[in-house]
Amino acid sequence: MTQTVALTGNTAVALAMQQIEPDVVAAYPITPSTEIMQSFATYIANGEVDSELVLAESEHSALSACVGAAAAGGRVMTATSSQGLALMWEVLYIAAGLRLPIVISVANRALSAPLNIHGDHSDMMGARDSGCIQLYAETAQEAYDNTLQAVRIAEHPEVRLPVLSGMDGFIISHSIERMVVEDREAVRGFVGPYVPHHPLLDLAHPVSYGPLALPDTYMEHRRQLVEAMRRAERVIEAVGTEFGARFGRTYGLTEAYRLEDAEFGLIALSSAAGTCRVAADELRARGMRVGVLRPRVLRPFPHARLRDALGHLRAIAVLDRADSPGGFGAPVFTEVRSALYGLPSPPLVIGRVFGLGGRDLLVEHVTEVAEALEKALETGEPPEPVDYLAVRE
Amino acid sequence: MASLREISERPDRLSPGHRLCAGCGASIVVRQVLLACEEPVVVANATGCLEVATTLYPYTAWRVPWIHSAFENTAATISGVEAMYRVLRRKGRLPHNGPVKFLAFAGDGGTYDIGLQALSGALERGHSFLYVCYNNEAYMNTGIQRSSATPLGAHTTTAPAGRASPGKLQPRKDLTAIVAAHRIPYAAQASVHLWHDLMGKVRRALAAEGPTFLNVLAPCPRGWRHATSETIDIARLAVECGVWPIYEVAEGRLRITHRPRTRRPVTEWLASQGRFAHLLEPGHEALIEQIEREVEAEWERLQRLERLGAETGGSNGPDRGGTAH
Numbered sequence: 194m195t196q197t198v199a200l201t202g203n204t205a206v207a208l209a210m211q212q213i214e215p216d217v218v219a220a221y222p223i224t225p226s227t228e229i230m231q232s233f234a235t236y237i238a239n240g241e242v243d244s245e246l247v248l249a250e251s252e253h254s255a256l257s258a259c260v261g262a263a264a265a266g267g268r269v270m271t272a273t274s275s276q277g278l279a280l281m282w283e284v285l286y287i288a289a290g291l292r293l294p295i296v297i298s299v300a301n302r303a304l305s306a307p308l309n310i311h312g313d314h315s316d317m318m319g320a321r322d323s324g325c326i327q328l329y330a331e332t333a334q335e336a337y338d339n340t341l342q343a344v345r346i347a348e349h350p351e352v353r354l355p356v357l358s359g360m361d362g363f364i365i366s367h368s369i370e371r372m373v374v375e376d377r378e379a380v381r382g383f384v385g386p387y388v389p390h391h392p393l394l395d396l397a398h399p400v401s402y403g404p405l406a407l408p409d410t411y412m413e414h415r416r417q418l419v420e421a422m423r424r425a426e427r428v429i430e431a432v433g434t435e436f437g438a439r440f441g442r443t444y445g446l447t448e449a450y451r452l453e454d455a456e457f458g459l460i461a462l463s464s465a466a467g468t469c470r471v472a473a474d475e476l477r478a479r480g481m482r483v484g485v486l487r488p489r490v491l492r493p494f495p496h497a498r499l500r501d502a503l504g505h506l507r508a509i510a511v512l513d514r515a516d517s518p519g520g521f522g523a524p525v526f527t528e529v530r531s532a533l534y535g536l537p538s539p540p541l542v543i544g545r546v547f548g549l550g551g552r553d554l555l556v557e558h559v560t561e562v563a564e565a566l567e568k569a570l571e572t573g574e575p576p577e578p579v580d581y582l583a584v585r586e
Numbered sequence: 587m588a589s590l591r592e593i594s595e596r597p598d599r600l601s602p603g604h605r606l607c608a609g610c611g612a613s614i615v616v617r618q619v620l621l622a623c624e625e626p627v628v629v630a631n632a633t634g635c636l637e638v639a640t641t642l643y644p645y646t647a648w649r650v651p652w653i654h655s656a657f658e659n660t661a662a663t664i665s666g667v668e669a670m671y672r673v674l675r676r677k678g679r680l681p682h683n684g685p686v687k688f689l690a691f692a693g694d695g696g697t698y699d700i701g702l703q704a705l706s707g708a709l710e711r712g713h714s715f716l717y718v719c720y721n722n723e724a725y726m727n728t729g730i731q732r733s734s735a736t737p738l739g740a741h742t743t744t745a746p747a748g749r750a751s752p753g754k755l756q757p758r759k760d761l762t763a764i765v766a767a768h769r770i771p772y773a774a775q776a777s778v779h780l781w782h783d784l785m786g787k788v789r790r791a792l793a794a795e796g797p798t799f800l801n802v803l804a805p806c807p808r809g810w811r812h813a814t815s816e817t818i819d820i821a822r823l824a825v826e827c828g829v830w831p832i833y834e835v836a837e838g839r840l841r842i843t844h845r846p847r848t849r850r851p852v853t854e855w856l857a858s859q860g861r862f863a864h865l866l867e868p869g870h871e872a873l874i875e876q877i878e879r880e881v882e883a884e885w886e887r888l889q890r891l892e893r894l895g896a897e898t899g900g901s902n903g904p905d906r907g908g909t910a911h
């Protein structure tokens with residue numbers, strides 16, 4: 194039965210995993226995602242889920258065990274954060290290249306140095322080009338819902354790619370939220386049975402996974418991966434729609450707020466989108482027409498959707514919870530600006546980096562940026578294209 | 587164990603036509619191990635000569651299910667495969683019923699060095715698999731660089747012999763002892779020229795529950811600088827000169843499984859390969875003495891442990907109680 198409960202993001206993801214009952218889970222502890230594995234291990238210890246739990250000696254080995262397990266022919270999940278995801282980096286590319294549908298739950302956290310355990314998106318941004326699908330959840334509810342959908346997306350025969358399913362470390366992973374959880378049987382019905390694809394354990398049909406491919410064949414492999422990523426866009430939407438039909442919460446590639454009649458746009462991933470919506474309401478109360486777009490999916494990057502949703506705006510501020518030192522702006526900024534380039538009269542797009550290492554984003558930080566956009570249009574003097582919010586200079 | 591005739595009639599599960607060098611010890615190791623496996627197997631393979639030379643896309647020499655993931659994670663990869671096997675068996679979802687054995691093949695670089703952590707983790711967790719290190723005593727795939735398995739005084743491209751250096755300055759790591767210290771049911775050293783000993787060890791390893799390990803000396807004509815026709819002779823010489831003792835540690839009890847009838851001087855070993863040629867020039871006498879001393883010390887250590895095991899009726903290394911699965 195559908196229940197309204199109070200859970201943290203981590204325990205919500207762990208519950209989703211218990212309901213999915215992956216065949217193999219391999220993991221290694223790291224703050225702030227550790228609780229996912231602790232809760233899941235408790236489900237196993239109490240006989241509430243029948244999965245093999247491989248407690249590896251590192252995240253590199255945890256994901257490597259996931260690769261072996263997934264190739265063997267069953268459903269596989271893991272969870273990590275920050276340095277752990279960084280240590281998995283080599284194997285992420287392999288999991289994607291071997292087209293293994295592994296779901297990797299990430300409580301997003303900053304990267305060292307300095308050491309910092311709090312939420313930002315540097316970890317998943319570092320895996321942007323790994324060939325893994327990337328979902329970013331705004332709430333614990335969405336983290337739970339995304340975990341269920343991630344299985345369907347990853348395993349879809351047109352896709353077969355790993356999914357990184359992120360939520361903001363601490364802000365979501367550790368905050369208790371009122372949310373709805375679905376009945377286990379209904380979840381099982383939604384995710385469906387695992388359909389193996391050339392499993393290693395099919396001994397009658399031996400296959401070789403992970404051969405050497407030289408310049409005359411390598412590029413075709415990578416090209417096919419890109420095609421799978423493109424198809425994933427439709428699959429993510431279809432799965433989000435089906436999820437809505439079953440459970441009443443529909444998901445798409447992006448989530449728009451008051452954009453139709455807006456002149457100004459704010460763009461942010463994950464939990465910061467809520468702060469942006471409050472700021473937009475405040476600014477609208479003062480007469481400034483502001484809307485918000487939250488990309489829920491960063492890979493595949495929904496560029497066409499963004500052009501449709503944002504093309505009519507006059508100016509946009511993209512807020513990034515990660516940086517690209519030495520680059521021209523942070524990751525989401527560069528992608529958004531590039532997606533809008535080439536429109537007949539593209540909006541002005543600026544980028545602001547905020548909240549690194551878990552620093553709070555306040556409503557006034559967002560309203561200040563929006564007001565800077567407004568002023569720029571009035572005076573004709575463009576603001577700094579890329580800059581930082583709430584940092585001591 | 588089956589007779590040589592029976593074994594010779596078994597289908598080769600590593601097909602000919604792969605691109606390993608003439609005289610490569612690694613392919614001999616793999617074929618002997620696979621011929622000794624009567625059960626179906628799934629193989630994980632580390633990056634290295636064996637992997638690149640047997641699976642050039644779209645070809646594969648492997649007639650068994652096979653996976654290569656990366657260089658350092660072979661033990662982790664096979665533990666994932668084995669974990670999936672266990673859970674699917676429990677849930678009745680295996681595509682194929684009956685016993686399956688899990689094998690990992692990796693070079694010394696992928697085992698002694700970069701893969702040691704993953705190996706240690708998998709041994710400690712107690713997955714059932716046989717890990718085979720084909721030990722050619724250097725990183726051969728990338729062009730003969732030193733590893734921690736490279737012996738003292740050997741010339742490699744990253745620890746070359748030169749006017750100011752005699753080659754590798756450190757003796758090799760005793761990985762078999764490190765592995766045995768995990769108190770796994772079975773660990774052994776073997777050599778390609780002793781096929782009967784090697785295949786018997788594979789059988790004993792596969793009969794055990796839990797992780798098992800074989801460290802097999804696999805001469806490399808390119809890296810060791812010997813003729814491609816000499817691989818088996820060189821392996822024999824390694825054992826007869828005492829530089830590669832042949833033993834096993836089964837349930838904590840050490841046994842020397844092959845004693846050379848004649849013990850030949852270490853200098854014969856050094857003279858047999860180009861990688862040691864510089865040591866025979868004047869000025870390296872002290873180093874040769876050191877190598878000889880170490881060979882003697884290891885031989886004595888092994889004999890002592892063997893006696894101890896025989897006297898106490900068991901464990902000179904500790905037993906492993908067995909794991910929960």
Ligand SMILES: Cc1ncc(C[n+]2csc(CCOP(=O)(O)OP(=O)(O)O)c2C)c(N)n1
Pocket residue numbers: 612632633634635636657658692693694695696697722724725726727728733
């Ligand atoms: C993380 C990583 N580091 C380095 C390499 C480069 N590399 C590939 S194979 C290899 C050497 C393998 O040596 P060994 O394990 O002894 O096997 P062999 O080539 O001798 O068969 C190296 C260094 C790699 N593939 N991955």
